[in-house]
Amino acid sequence: MNILVVNAGSSSLKYQLIDVERQKVLAKGLCERVGTEESSHKHGIDDNEVVISQPMKNHEVALGIVLQTLTEGPHAPLDDLSQIRAVGHRVVQGGKYFASSALIDDEVIARIDELAELAPLHNRAALSGIQACRTLMPGTPMVAVFDTSFFHSLPEHAHMYPIPYELSQKHSIRRYGAHGTSHRYIAERAAAVMDERLRDLKLITCHLGNGCSITAIDHGAAVDTSMGLTPLEGLMMGTRCGSIDPAIVLYLMTHEGYTPAQMDDVMNRQSGLLGVSGISNDLRTIRTAAEQGDERAILAYEMYAASAKKHIGQYIAVMGGVDAIVLAGGVGENCDRMRRMIFEGMQPLGIVLDEARNRERGYEREISTDESAVRIIIIPTDEEYMIAQDTYNLVTGAVAV
Numbered sequence: 001m002n003i004l005v006v007n008a009g010s011s012s013l014k015y016q017l018i019d020v021e022r023q024k025v026l027a028k029g030l031c032e033r034v035g036t037e038e039s040s041h042k043h044g045i046d047d048n049e050v051v052i053s054q055p056m057k058n059h060e061v062a063l064g065i066v067l068q069t070l071t072e073g074p075h076a077p078l079d080d081l082s083q084i085r086a087v088g089h090r091v092v093q094g095g096k097y098f099a100s101s102a103l104i105d106d107e108v109i110a111r112i113d114e115l116a117e118l119a120p121l122h123n124r125a126a127l128s129g130i131q132a133c134r135t136l137m138p139g140t141p142m143v144a145v146f147d148t149s150f151f152h153s154l155p156e157h158a159h160m161y162p163i164p165y166e167l168s169q170k171h172s173i174r175r176y177g178a179h180g181t182s183h184r185y186i187a188e189r190a191a192a193v194m195d196e197r198l199r200d201l202k203l204i205t206c207h208l209g210n211g212c213s214i215t216a217i218d219h220g221a222a223v224d225t226s227m228g229l230t231p232l233e234g235l236m237m238g239t240r241c242g243s244i245d246p247a248i249v250l251y252l253m254t255h256e257g258y259t260p261a262q263m264d265d266v267m268n269r270q271s272g273l274l275g276v277s278g279i280s281n282d283l284r285t286i287r288t289a290a291e292q293g294d295e296r297a298i299l300a301y302e303m304y305a306a307s308a309k310k311h312i313g314q315y316i317a318v319m320g321g322v323d324a325i326v327l328a329g330g331v332g333e334n335c336d337r338m339r340r341m342i343f344e345g346m347q348p349l350g351i352v353l354d355e356a357r358n359r360e361r362g363y364e365r366e367i368s369t370d371e372s373a374v375r376i377i378i379i380p381t382d383e384e385y386m387i388a389q390d391t392y393n394l395v396t397g398a399v400a401v
Helices: 059-071 106-118 120-136 149-153 165-171 180-194 246-256 260-269 272-277 283-291 295-319 329-334 336-343 355-359 383-396
Strands: 002-008 013-019 024-032 040-043 050-053 084-091 142-146 202-208 212-218 221-225 324-328 375-378
Touching (some): 002 120, 013 059, 024 059, 059 120, 120 142, 149 221, 180 383, 202 295, 295 336
Parallel strands (some): 324 375
Antiparallel strands (some): 202 212
């Protein structure tokens, strides 16, 4: 059964065509800079990837190009659109409404739109992708897979904020988390690599990249996570500040004259690695500058590592121990130096990084020593597969998601 997975960003449309029953990716690609004159379409798997500059004024046009690519030409994986049985959409914010994935109808769309304020860049983009599919693929069932659903298991003391209780209830203010689809996938895969049942394990899953989050998973259920009401809270990120003293916001608005929108821009787009280094939000660029002695780049690098280390320590305390720490994301999977800095000094906690294994490259692998009481595992995340699986289950009624 072929499932088209769509992940629409504010100016992008990422997609994969997956045969769920064979667990095979048939095609994938990315439409970038949608809505600009520099838009392009990247399509293909590995060495067969091609990049074509094509005008795409909106997501509907971008999706039309994607569907044409999937059904026309000598290398098209499909004969016609009827071979796409369903579409799965990544949606960041499901709020209090969605504890699991959901078949998309008018009510679900209205809820996604209502929650856009909590993830303005993400939810509105997802709606653009959903509306484009509804226009171009009428009658094809669609499923929304929410990043926040995995965190509905958080206990009340973990998801509540210490503000007046009445305000929390009135405005549905709570910790919703994000990256839940990624955390769910890497937890399941880590259990398989360990040859253990997920319900028997205490895991700390780390999604580290331009966006960052860490989750404590106790016997299969998320019990704490670093992102909060919005994806701004938690770790230092590429352009997001993460958790800071809230008085800083009031201070800067008073002394710099920032409006709420300007303050939001400072915290979400001008902070993190970019704000501290003054160079880039890309850790690879900052690493190069740090190795050349740039002091602000060195500082940014150290702050990023310290932020991750603190959250790992917190979650060991929350769960009263941990069996494995799992790393994913562009930084978690690829940056040996950052991993070394994060785990440095953790030997007294039974967490011992193997320096040689840490430098190796590969797919799913362990990088802790054989003697380490806590296993350190790298699992490249695959959110698209989880979205396809949830979509398949809901559309076929195979399993309750």
